[in-house]
Amino acid sequence: MSNIDNTSSTAASRASSPNAAPAPIIERFDGQSSDGTPLTAVYAAQPAADVAFALVFPGDDLPRFVHWGKPLPVAAAAAADQGTATVSCSVSGLAAVADEALLSLYDAQRPQRVSGMLNDTAWPSVMPTQAESWIGEPRLNVRRAGVELFCKFAVTDIETTVADGTVPTVVVTADDAEQGVRLVWTAELLASGLVRQRAAIENIATVAADESSNIHEAAASLEIGNVELGFPIPATATEILTTTGHHLRERSPQRQPLTIGRFAKSTWVGRPDFDASLLLSSGAPGFGFEHGDVYSVHVGWSGNSALTAERLPYTTGLIGGGELLFGGEIELAAGERYESPWLYGAVGTGLNGVAARFHDQLRRWHPELLTKPRPVILNTWEAVYFDHDFETLARLADKAVESGVERFVVDDGWFGSRRDDSSGLGDWQISGDVWPEGPHGLKALADYVHARGMEFGLWFEPEMVNPDSDMFRAHPDWVLKPTAGRLPMEGRFQQVVDLTNPDAYAYVYGQMDRLIGELGIDYIKWDHNKLVTEAVSPKSGRPAVHGQTLAVYRIFHDLRQAHPGLEIESCSSGGGRVDLGILEHADRIWVSDCVDPVERADIQRYTSLLVPPVMMGEHVGASPAHSTHRATSQQMRMATAFFGHMGIEWNLLAEPQEAIGLLGEWTAEYKKRRSLFAGGLCLHADLGDPAVRLDGMMAADGAEAVFRFTQLTTSQSYPASPVPLPGLDPQALYRVRPFDVNLDLEAAGLANGQSPLGWWNENGVIVSGQALAAYGLRMPALHPAQAVLFDVRRIG
Numbered sequence: 024m025s026n027i028d029n030t031s032s033t034a035a036s037r038a039s040s041p042n043a044a045p046a047p048i049i050e051r052f053d054g055q056s057s058d059g060t061p062l063t064a065v066y067a068a069q070p071a072a073d074v075a076f077a078l079v080f081p082g083d084d085l086p087r088f089v090h091w092g093k094p095l096p097v098a099a100a101a102a103a104d105q106g107t108a109t110v111s112c113s114v115s116g117l118a119a120v121a122d123e124a125l126l127s128l129y130d131a132q133r134p135q136r137v138s139g140m141l142n143d144t145a146w147p148s149v150m151p152t153q154a155e156s157w158i159g160e161p162r163l164n165v166r167r168a169g170v171e172l173f174c175k176f177a178v179t180d181i182e183t184t185v186a187d188g189t190v191p192t193v194v195v196t197a198d199d200a201e202q203g204v205r206l207v208w209t210a211e212l213l214a215s216g217l218v219r220q221r222a223a224i225e226n227i228a229t230v231a232a233d234e235s236s237n238i239h240e241a242a243a244s245l246e247i248g249n250v251e252l253g254f255p256i257p258a259t260a261t262e263i264l265t266t267t268g269h270h271l272r273e274r275s276p277q278r279q280p281l282t283i284g285r286f287a288k289s290t291w292v293g294r295p296d297f298d299a300s301l302l303l304s305s306g307a308p309g310f311g312f313e314h315g316d317v318y319s320v321h322v323g324w325s326g327n328s329a330l331t332a333e334r335l336p337y338t339t340g341l342i343g344g345g346e347l348l349f350g351g352e353i354e355l356a357a358g359e360r361y362e363s364p365w366l367y368g369a370v371g372t373g374l375n376g377v378a379a380r381f382h383d384q385l386r387r388w389h390p391e392l393l394t395k396p397r398p399v400i401l402n403t404w405e406a407v408y409f410d411h412d413f414e415t416l417a418r419l420a421d422k423a424v425e426s427g428v429e430r431f432v433v434d435d436g437w438f439g440s441r442r443d444d445s446s447g448l449g450d451w452q453i454s455g456d457v458w459p460e461g462p463h464g465l466k467a468l469a470d471y472v473h474a475r476g477m478e479f480g481l482w483f484e485p486e487m488v489n490p491d492s493d494m495f496r497a498h499p500d501w502v503l504k505p506t507a508g509r510l511p512m513e514g515r516f517q518q519v520v521d522l523t524n525p526d527a528y529a530y531v532y533g534q535m536d537r538l539i540g541e542l543g544i545d546y547i548k549w550d551h552n553k554l555v556t557e558a559v560s561p562k563s564g565r566p567a568v569h570g571q572t573l574a575v576y577r578i579f580h581d582l583r584q585a586h587p588g589l590e591i592e593s594c595s596s597g598g599g600r601v602d603l604g605i606l607e608h609a610d611r612i613w614v615s616d617c618v619d620p621v622e623r624a625d626i627q628r629y630t631s632l633l634v635p636p637v638m639m640g641e642h643v644g645a646s647p648a649h650s651t652h653r654a655t656s657q658q659m660r661m662a663t664a665f666f667g668h669m670g671i672e673w674n675l676l677a678e679p680q681e682a683i684g685l686l687g688e689w690t691a692e693y694k695k696r697r698s699l700f701a702g703g704l705c706l707h708a709d710l711g712d713p714a715v716r717l718d719g720m721m722a723a724d725g726a727e728a729v730f731r732f733t734q735l736t737t738s739q740s741y742p743a744s745p746v747p748l749p750g751l752d753p754q755a756l757y758r759v760r761p762f763d764v765n766l767d768l769e770a771a772g773l774a775n776g777q778s779p780l781g782w783w784n785e786n787g788v789i790v791s792g793q794a795l796a797a798y799g800l801r802m803p804a805l806h807p808a809q810a811v812l813f814d815v816r817r818i819g
Contacts (some may be wrong), residue, residue: 028794043072047212049183049191054079054126055132056133064125065183067191068094072380074370078193079129083177084146084155085197085208088255089128091218092316092370095121134337145337147255149208150176150222159335160285163203164248164815165224174199175205189214195752203228204245205549207360217381224326225360242438247353251331251741252366253343256318260340262308264374266629271617273297274629281305281332283342287328288349293519293555293568294600301601301633303330304374305342306642311709313373317673320344321381321633323603324364326572348568349558367603372807375749376704381603382635382705385684387586388607392701393636397611398429398478399690400670402642405618405649409443413463415676417471422675424475426683431472431479432548435465437465437562439492445516449495451534462486478664480546481538485531485578486571487553489519494530501527501568503558508586511557519555524562524576532578539586547582549609552597572604579608592640598626598813601634608652611638618644618672620663621649624716624733627667636720637700641667643686646672655808657682658771661689661764662731662810665698666718671692676677685764692764696729705730706750709770715802717746725752728815734805742776748815751792755817759800760787762812768803773811776804789818 046069055061060081077090134144141156151157154175165172176197186192191212197398198205205225214217241781247367263281265288266274279286284315288300295301304310304319320342327347334340346364353361371377386392401423411433412707420431435441437458439450447454468806469479474564488495488502490510495502495518502518504510510518522528538544560567562629583589593600593609597616606612612634615626623641632638641664664670669690699722706728708717714736721728731747739746761783768774768783780803782788790800795815803811 025622034573036297036497039371043448045209046076047185047189047191047214049185049193051181052121052125056126056572062126062128062129063181064089064122064128065181065193066095066125067193067210067212069191069214069216070094072214074212074216074218076210076212076218077125077128078149078210080178080181081127083179085150085176085178085206086195087129087132087146089132089150091254091318091368095124097705101354134421137337139533140337145335145340147253147338149205149210149220149252153175158253159333159338159341160253160331161249162253163224166246166248167228167244167248169211172199172202172204174202174204174206175207176204186211192287197333198227200227202784203243203653205570213384216369216371216380217384218254218329219365220252220368221363221365222252223360223362224250224355226355226357228357235625236353241248243357245355247348247355247361248350248352249345249348250361250363251329251343251345252363253331253333253341254318254320254368255338256305256340256342257316258339259307260305260316261316262306262310263342264304264310265302265330268297268598270596270598271357272622272626273615274301274626276625281334283334283336285331287329287331287335287493291327291347291767293327293558294551294595295328295598295602296554297598299599299601300755301630302328302369302377303332303342303344304377304632305332305340311373312375312707313709315373317371317374317377318342319369319371319377319632321367321369321603322346322364323367323607324572325600325602326568328364328602346569348569352566352569353687354565364604368804373709378632378705380632385603385606385638386702387636389610389638391610392635396694396697397668398636399427399639399693400430400432400480400642400668401426401428401675402432402434402480402670402672403491403646404434404482405672406676409441411436411457413458413468416468419674419676420468420472420475420477422425422683423671426671426675426686427694428477430478430480430546432482432546433465433468434482434548435484435550437481446489446491448484448517449492449520449537451483451531453538464650464760466542469544473543475724478536478545479543480548481542481544482548482550483535484550485535486520486551488520488577489516490518491516498527500524500561501530502564503555503560503571505557505559507561514553517553519558519571521551521560521562521567521571523560523567523570528574528578532581535582536577536585539582539589544586545589547589547591548594548613549579551600576604576608579605583608593695601630603633606634606638607810611639611640616668617648617650618642618660619648619653619661620627620655620810621653622651623663624735627663628716628718631705636667636705637669637697640670641665642670642672644672653808656764656772657685658773659810661686662733662812664732665693665812666720669697688764692762699727699729704750708746708749712738712744713741715746717728717748719748719750721750725750726817729812730801730815731810731812732805733810734802734807736807743802745799745801746794747797747799751795751815752817753793753796755792756819757795757815757817758789759795759813759815760785762814765811768805773805774803775806780804787814
């Protein structure tokens with residue numbers, strides 16, 4: 024290595040306080056490789072989040088990721104050695120060693136040429152193309168007049184900044200000047216430790232011949248077929264974990280080897296569906312919640328998308344994804360650009376470490392989660408379904424108050440001819456038949472709810488319409504359909520409203536905006552119950568999923584701007600459309616339409632890989648469960664709903680007072696702990712017994728934790744083996760005691776132990792963190808489908 028020069032070393036100014044969190048870093052180094060190739064290296068780090076990445080640019084080629092993980096020790100030391108904001112000078116000593124160590128990653132990782140390959144062996148850049156010897160699945164598909172372009176990009180600019188003083192950012196501009204295509208690639212290292220990247224493709228072609236010629240204009244337009252980004256992973260990461268599922272059983276985990284070839288989890292139904300994997304995670308075989316270096320990716324997009332893993336005989340694994348586009352969906356005129364969704368990457372120790380980064384990011388986007396306690400909800404759907412009337416719902420509101428509810432949500436059935444799911448959808452006017460104006464109207468109910476000290480919420484499904492509706496009869500051209508004479512196959516008697524049509528958008532937004540103001544709506548439950556298929560806009564004549572997704576984001580944004588304090592839940596059939604694109608705008612999701620706690624045990628666990636429990640709707644339902652007809656104890660149902668944004672999906676009018684009183688006790692207990700759920704660390708334990716689960720939430724300072732032990736089925740060992748508790752300080756002492764609400768196991772009918780459990784009493788037991796982590800704690804002997812909660816508090 025020679026001619027090493029630190030020509031642009033940028034870091035946030037160091038805080039003067041010695042106790043201040045270390046500042047984010049981004050630095051640029053120039054030098055050359057062992058064969059004389061000019062090199063530029065960019066190093067970005069978030070020391071407080073313990074994450075960094077490094078890129079190397081050979082000549083004017085696109086960069087390669089040469090590091091993604093913990094901060095590099097030499098680079099961190101060099102940054103501390105330099106210690107100032109912006110440096111442009113030759114460097115020496117430790118900083119020079121750091122420069123060389125970063126630039127040397129090119130020589131350390133570049134593959135040799137091998138027989139049967141091209142002059143360069145495949146080593147994927149941030150946008151691999153055949154011009155750089157990438158022979159895997161094409162990751163950039165662009166066409167002119169239907170003809171594929173094979174691009175070779177030359178870097179023209181590298182910009183490095185610390186955006187807003189907190190986010191190290193790299194923006195790379197590269198052109199294929201001959202073919203008129205520009206790539207602008209952006210990578211950001213967020214304060215949460217997430218790395219996110221996106222690509223913008225710009226049409227920089229000009230029509231050189233007759234400007235009026237349609238042929239030349241068509242040739243100048245650029246069609247975007249596919250833009251897929253990725254992160255390289257170490258050779259040791261040879262196993263991948265995703266989830267599959269269906270309605271009422273979402274987020275079911277599946278593992279497989281990352282063999283040579285390509286794996287893709289794709290969704291073509293206009294949203295991430297029940298089968299969609301929130302993350303694609305990789306690591307050494309057997310990685311778990313608590314152990315193993317884990318590398319995960321997520322596409323922050325609420326339309327069609329794919330998560331992928333690919334490995335060639337010549338490369339290590341590449342995990343990533345992007346938006347999926349139909350032919351003709353995105354076509355750029357000269358000067359126009361397409362911007363891909365963000366691809367998020369997370370590294371951590373175990374899946375708990377990865378999840379913590381996504382949770383941190385969502386809390387940063389939604390600071391109200393920490394400042395406003397999440398109101399306990401009662402949603403009316405499983406209580407009354409479509410059977411609405413003022414007297415019944417007012418009585419239900421009274422029972423809700425008695426149970427500690429703080430937000431009352433009226434579900435489907437309040438508008439138009441909506442007495443069942445076959446008609447009225449899209450007619451967003453209050454039904455006079457069900458809710459006559461006056462003392463028994465919907466406005467009167469909203470006022471009654473507010474007078475009882477609760478917030479008022481209302482259900483909408485803004486993207487859908489019944490063909491049997493006034494809206495459809497008046498505007499049949501307002502729906503997505505493949506031809507003028509044929510509608511897509513229906514689902515739940517529904518079609519999809521074309522929100523890319525300005526008139527349809529204005530109608531939907533206008534009706535929602537009006538009702539929010541008139542009724543004083545505090546909360547919207549936003550549903551989405553039909554798969555978006557054959558989605559062509561009659562207005563444009565083109566597939567419209569991309570535009571539809573942007574229109575949904577816009578309505579969320581504009582409603583919240585127009586009505587400060589309004590909160591919106593993304594329901595989407597329960598379990599659909601769970602992604603960072605919608606979660607940037609929504610305040611929570613509905614995890615699943617299945618509230619059976621046995622099914623929910625793993626649905627909620629694997630949803631929490633992306634979504635913090637405080638943003639996960641988890642409701643106490645009836646027994647037997649409406650979705651599975653499985654009977655479960657009230658304690659099991661309440662303990663399961665406790666670990667999230669707690670709510671009730673239950674006809675309390677049909678329940679005895681004893682059940683209402685017990686529900687009120689658990690709700691009061693939840694309110695005492697919900698600040699811990701708002702800002703705490705989510706922990707899932709790796710246990711050897713497949714019949715049990717241990718889930719926890721630990722306060723940010725580690726002083727307190729709440730754990731839930733669930734006995735899903737009978738165990739091979741009897742009683743169940745002791746369970747280690749994750750996340751504790753091994754040097755600290757902790758008092759462990761059961762929650763008061765489940766202190767008496769015999770009275771509740773939960774247990775089958777025939778002698779007392781020594782620590783299951785009001786005083787609990789004091790144990791060191793080391794012992795709790797190593798040999799664990801004996802749990803109560805429980806009947807199947809039962810759960811208990813206990814408290815862990817640090818002493819001193």
